[in-house]
Amino acid sequence: MNEINLASILVAKRREKGLTQDAVAAFIGVSKASVSKWETGQSYPDITFLPRLAAYFNISIDDLMGYSPQMKQSDIAKLYTKLANDFASLPFDDVIAECAAIIKKYYACFPLLLQMVRLYTNHFTLARTQEQKEALLNETMTLCERIEAESGDMQLSNDAVMYQSVCCLALRDPQRVLDLLGETVRPMMPKGVLISQAYQLMGNIDKAKETLQAELYQHVMAVFQGLLNVLQLNINNIEKAEAAFMRASDFARIFDMERLNPNNVVLLYALGAHLYCVNKSPEKSIELLEKYVDTCVEGFFPFELRGDSFFDLIDPWLNDFDVSAPRSEQVIKNSMMRDVLMNPAFNSLHEVPEFQRLVQKMNRFIE
Structure with a gap:
């Protein structure tokens, strides 16, 4: 800068x-x-x-x-990582003040503003009071509105609308989400497939393959997230929720999700444990919590989305779009304990020796 x-x-x-x-x-x-x-x-x-x-x-x-209103994408990525680490180690108000100064300085650098939106969305829960959380969410929405209105970039604008919807949900304003996104899901145009076919007609077969893999990868992640949402929405309907859990488990195995996106795997184990705890199956719940803790401790860090033997062409695409961890390692570790093991949903397990052992293992990992 x-x-x-x-x-x-x-x-x-x-x-x-x-x-x-x-x-x-x-x-x-x-x-x-x-x-x-x-x-x-x-x-x-x-x-x-x-x-x-x-x-x-x-x-x-x-x-x-000696002033530039723009920043290079590589510098934006480094800045995001620095600020995410600052949120884990410095006073929240100090980091927010630094972020505000950066935003004011680069108010016309819309790729940077979108990353600041992403940063705020992933860290607003660290604010000490509900008022601070709501103020930061509202500020984030103002940035989203600026990006949408002023950037002139369709992709940045679309991303800004999605982040704005996330903020509205956090602010418990569902009607505004529907106003932003619409009330129905439209049939999806296969944009990546069309781009791939265009490269194929141009004779650029390597680019056609890479584009098609990126498209499929996104659909795989979207389907998996959808299954997790079905599981969560039906947590009190053991038959429907268990069906979603089994399908998501099969999906994770077929597509080697533990390598592609370990965060998805820990979410699956956490939701599955919640399902069985709510439905009076503590043994199954403990079994899945053990898998959750083991994956967090042994297979999560350093967090990195990457391809595998099937998705062997997507790493450059992942690097281009900066899909690194949205929060620092320490913040993620703390949330692994707070949002799952300390979730009130598992209060009935607190006196179970196996559960206490898992909490101790996670505490050692965090420290």
């Missing part, structure tokens, strides 16, 4: 062109002392002089000031 650094740039450009301070002063119409103060940082040029200075050195005003 570039800081405004007009003084050093003026010196560098003047020397690069072999000019004196007198020459610059004469062209701009100021004294040599004024130019000297600009170059030492004692003062700044009047705003009306900036276009003249930029034209004199044949550069843009942004280049003259």
Whole structure:
């Protein structure tokens, strides 16, 4: 991220062109002392002089000031990782203040704004009070509205609408979700398949294969998430929920979900344990919680979405779209304990020795 650094740039450009301070002063119409103060940082040029200075050195005003309103995608990814780690180790208010300063500075860099939306969506639960949570969610929605209205990028706009819907759900405003997304699910156009066929007609078979794998990968993840949602919605209907659990388990095995997306696997074990605990099957619940803890401890970190022997062409696609962990490792570990093992749904298991052993194992892992 570039800081405004007009003084050093003026010196560098003047020397690069072999000019004196007198020459610059004469062209701009100021004294040599004024130019000297600009170059030492004692003062700044009047705003009306900036276009003249930029034209004199044949550069843009942004280049003259050493400022860019945009960030490279690689820098955005690094910044996201840094801020996610900060949320795990620094006071929440301090990190939010830093985020606000970054947003203000790069308010026209819409890929960055979308990542800040993602950052806020994944960390608002760390706020100390409900008022803080709601304020951050509302601020996130304002950023989403700006991206949708101003970015001119269809994909960024679509992503912003999805994140805005997530915020509305967190704010318990379901009607606004329906207003944003519509009230019915429309038949899905096979965009990736069409793109793949286009590459095939162009003779670019490798790109056609890569695109088709990316499309299928997304559908696999969407189907698995759908099965988890069916399981959760029917948690008190053992027959329907168990059918969803068994199908999701088969799906996870067939598509090697533990390698492709270990987060999906731990969600499956956690929801399955909840299902059997609610329906008075503590032995099955403990069995799945043991699988949950083992996967968290032994197969989750370092978190990385990646392909396998079947999806062997998607790694470059995953890297391009920055699908790294949305939160820092420590925050994720804490949520593994808080959101699952300490969930009130498992209160009936607290005195069971096997459950206590799992809690101890998870505590050791977190520490």
